[in-house]
Amino acid sequence: MTHCWTRGSEVILGDQSHIHVWAQGGVAQVGNVHHRTLKNLPDGTFSLAELKALVRGDDPHWPVTSLVCIENSQNMMGGKALPLRWLDEVGATCQELGLPLHCDGARLLNAAVAVGQPPSRLVRNCQSIAFCINKGLGAPMGSLVVGSRQFIERAIRVRKVLGGGLHQAGMFAAAGLYALEHVAPRLAWDHTHARAIAQGVKEMHSSAVTVDLKEVQTNMVLLQTDNIRVNAKKLCDRLAIVTDEEAEELDEQTVVMMLPITDTVVRCMTHCALTKSDIASVVKKLKFVINEYDSMVFLEYKIEVGQS
Secondary structure, three states, X not given: OOOOOOOOEEEEEXXXXXXXXXXXXXXXXXXXXXXXXXXXXXOXXXXXXXXXXXXXXXXXXXXXXXXXXXXXXXXXXXXXXXXXXXXXXXXXXXXXXXXXXXXXXXXXXXXXXXXOOOHHHHOOOOOEEEEEOOHHHOOOOOEEEEXXXXXXXXHHHHHHXXXXXXXXXXXXXXXXXXXXXXXXXXXXXXXXXXXHHHHHHHOOOXXXXXXXXXXXXXXXXXXXXXXXXXXXXXXXXXXXXXXXXXXXXXXXXXXXXXXXXXXXXEEEEOOOOOOHHHHHHHHHHHHHHHHHHHHHHHHHHHHHHXXX
């Protein structure tokens, strides 16, 4: 809304972006901004040729293209960190088109760790950035909007009309500063933990629940379900309980909270409060549960043989 200050504005963004998929269409519902999508590619980017083709000309029948949004890391693509070369190219393209570039960087610091660069390098072509100090950084709440002085002055006006003021915010700011100073430097551990979880699933060689190790770049793992023996919701529901048989065999009671993001895809996130021991328990639990679903194949086979 801060960029799209006038009525009739349009924003171009990826079809799998958080703003488009997970925000109730708020840019339209609240901001009166039309959004036009282009296809997100598997690495979280989108075609710059398609971007250029979607920019509106000067025609009274059309909205006015006013902003381009990217997301880094890209949530629906499995926490992918956008390639540096593409970030430079999309920045140059937006400059050529005369359009501001906004980065939805809820997990920007995770992306920076993944590519081995400071966050400033990832957003040097952006006119504004939003990133969270909770989530992986562990602060109790809070997001930051970054931009020029003029942009922030306008953003404050938008925040006020949306009821976004917060009194006595110093305690949350203090937690955010602590997170940036003490938690951000150890984000790589979260990435290591995510990869350990993915490796544990991979070792099962399951056909019911699978993972692509090559796709794990940050603190996010996407598990694929076969949608026959188990779907995403059922897997999450099962991981959230402990059966008597499980407690006896594993000699521990572990509840694992994950999120189904489609009918067949489960999102697993790691965060700063998890220890190496916690991850070992998660992997043990996952292997036990996955084995339950894989065993269904042999049970069905025995039933079929017995009936024939």
